[in-house]
Amino acid sequence: MIFKTLLSQALSRPATNKFPAKYMPRSILGFLAKVQEGKARIHPPVPVPPKFRGKLAYDREKCIGCQLCIRVCPAKVIEFLPEVKKIRIHVARCTFCAQCVDACPTNALSATPEFLLADTDRNSPNLIVE
Amino acid sequence: MKEKRAQDPNDPVLPAVEERELVYGGLEAGLGEVFEVPIGPIHPALKEPIRLTFKVRGERIVGVQVRTGFAHRGIEFMGMRQGRNLIQILYLSERICGICSISHPIAFTQAVERAAGIEVPPRAQYIRVIISELERIHSHLLWAGVAAHELGFDTLLHLTWRVREKVLDILEELTGNRINYAIPIFGGVRRDITPDQYPKVREALRYYRGLLNELLDAFLRDPTVEARTRGVGILEPKEAEELCAVGPTARASGLRKDVRQDRPYLAYPDFEVKAITPEDYGLTPMGDVYDKIVVRLLEVGQSIEIIEKALDNMPDGEITSFPKIPALLAHLKKAEGEGLGWHEAPRGEVIHYVRLVSGEESPLVWKVKAPTYSNLMSWYPMFEDQEVADIPIIAACIDPCICCMDRVYLVRDGKEEILTKEELLRLSWEKTRRMAR
Known part of the structure; x- marks a missing residue:
């Protein structure tokens, strides 16, 4: 029963919102420091x-x-x-x-x-x- | 570990377990040695602190002893004696349980409204019903995921929790928060459901209606789930009745027991709620874990129907009878009397008792009964003659909420005490005299 769902899951996009960055940065702290310097942008959270x-x-x-x-x-x-x-x-x-x-x-x-x-x-x- | 573990009487963390004759647990002497397996109060398999001491012979459980009181927070004490007014206590009551976070305020507001003679406008009653049914959907899906996790079926856990997000989004849309909705207030509700929100709720209900068959398929027609839950943790109807089980735990045993049906409150008389048992799915109730999954998933469908009906027949008018907070505070300060409030939480029946005294802002007595308190005793027959590997799912199948249930913990002169029946009776007499004065 569940295999059909699993196969469709494998092809669909992830349900979660990527936060704070779209792709995993090498270092989270380094990424946040870059954000403060204005070199990088935070991927926005889900709107409230x-x-x-x-x-x-x-x-x-x-x-x-x-x-x-x-x-x-x-x-x-x-x-x-x-x-x-x-x-x-x-x-x-x-x-x-x-x-x-x-x-x-x-x-x-x-x-x-x-x-x-x-x-x-x-x-x-x-x-x-x- | 041998049957009788040498216990240090001065051990402050784990006091000696009182050796009592177990009501259930069949301690007949037989072949093989009986070992004692203590689980908790802190254990990786437990989400909340509770101590379960199992007596096992080989892989079979022959007895269990449950010990609670590790998560007592003294919420009623904070409400009664610390100079809080009833509006502040309302938010305290919301935090008795993180998952039933509207069930406790609904029961509490009803108790206070009965004591103070406050009327609730029909529209506010409907909004309370809608939010509490949405909460039931989220709580039952949460439980289904936890049950799948306890069975070791984590794919199903993630699937269930992914679809649960939708109802949390709707609750956030309607109330402002995903949990701790803060929606009821004495005499009504705080937020209205505006016309532009109706389609969003209806869309979510359509989503769940379409999904329900898929979920029933994933849980009930899956050979793994059936093999792990059929015949596990059986609670006979007679035992459920004797041990005062409530909520889905009792209904899975075939008892048609539901506060919404037996003592309708708020707008529930309009919906003619019928308690759901596995018979409604064409099964003979056995009272095992499988039946509990059936009941909870069917109740998701029942909640969808109730919300749809409520949205169709939503009355117009005020959402609260006290729009001004100072007027409400003054009315509550003048009020005198006692009131009982009840609600069918996702786990069973919640009861709040409040006694107000004129001229005092905080109540004289505030008593809470959480559903797990009634359901905990059903663990004894459920664990009887089960396998050690089934402990997590049997413990989870009553949907225990240990922190909600830990309501009394007695410490005298720095020592923990266990009260006998006579002492409890004496204490209740003293309390009655104190209240009568």
């Missing part, structure tokens, strides 16, 4: 749907400091800055439920499609939104 919940974006101007996002956040990601009455988001702990986005009365928070968030330091500037 419009409702995708990725890294949070914060509009500082719209925020009124009501702290509702802090009340609903399950992972206690959001830190309140009392002096300026604004918030700071530690994305490294975020669970990407986007409940804060739903709760925000002024639409200051939004979920972006960005999901390549791997980092060696949880406090790196890439992972802190303010």
Whole structure:
């Protein structure tokens, strides 16, 4: 039964998307260094749907400091800055439920499609939104 | 290793296994020596920590002892005592199980809605049903792949998991994430299914409908799979009933047991769900692993039908009765009472119990019963008189989710304790008194 499927598989293209490079580079780190220098390009990941919940974006101007996002956040990601009455988001702990986005009365928070968030330091500037 | 392994009483990692009379396991003295084979809690063949101690005579298993409690996370404790409000606990409940990641929130939201007297609009009920049936498709395909892997048939594993991607893409399209959908909220759902998404869901359902016969062929007409699963891990209907097996484990033994049929909830009364047993495929239920494959694959077809019907009859209207989060939080804070929520998860029946107290943001009591908790006991008759080589597939055939099941772990003065029936009864009396106050 399964042989027919297997034969058709042998002729069809792989189901997976090649990422980050189309062909296996000799060294992944060397390839990533080349990407940073602009000599090579990352093969793009599969596009995400419009409702995708990725890294949070914060509009500082719209925020009124009501702290509702802090009340609903399950992972206690959001830190309140009392002096300026604004918030700071530690994305490294975020669970990407986007409940804060739903709760925000002024639409200051939004979920972006960005999901390549791997980092060696949880406090790196890439992972802190303010 | 001899039958009685010399155990160090001071060993902190593996405490002495209590030598008990096994209910099942036929320890009649016979020819040959009985050896003890401990598997786990950490073992390359196990995906989650659990300890199985097998008594084997040659290649035959004559007894098994199951020991759990290695993956207790204290989720209910985090919900009850740590100053979280119910919306935060909702996302905690989602993380009880990574695969049933809508089953637990659905049961939890139902429990809270019953306690707080919140109505769910019909459209929200339909959306919850659609997502949970999509989840059933993904979970059953995942299990089928795991089962093929445990049989040593990795080609079938990759084939099944490749076709599973489609339903994950649809879930991502509808909810925003492949797992941990975060879709239900008290009084409704968080995301609507927009008209432009209907064709995508229908297309995926067509894909699976066409594929289902191919999958049934690949699994059920394959001589290798049949040889490895027919007559392996038999659970008699009487045993399944006595040991309170739930979900596909019970249905494979021929019990027509399904929460969606027995106690319909949400929009399920509209779909008239009938529990599926191997009889629906023209087989006499034997309760072996083969029957469990049959039931799970047929349930994929059943889920496709339910989703199609739900998409056709989708009512219009609001998706939540509390569009504003502060109003919802205020209502939940005022609410008082107790509620029970249930749901037929892919693995069986999930039950959440919640007791709310007026003026408190977190519940006084939150109790969870995961399906594996009911199904674990059926391992005892299943392992009886089986071969050692069949251990992985029999262990996998109830689709165990050990982390969901580890709900209680008692440590007193730094020492692990095993409670007797009387002590448990006494503790439950104390708890009832505490709650009655």
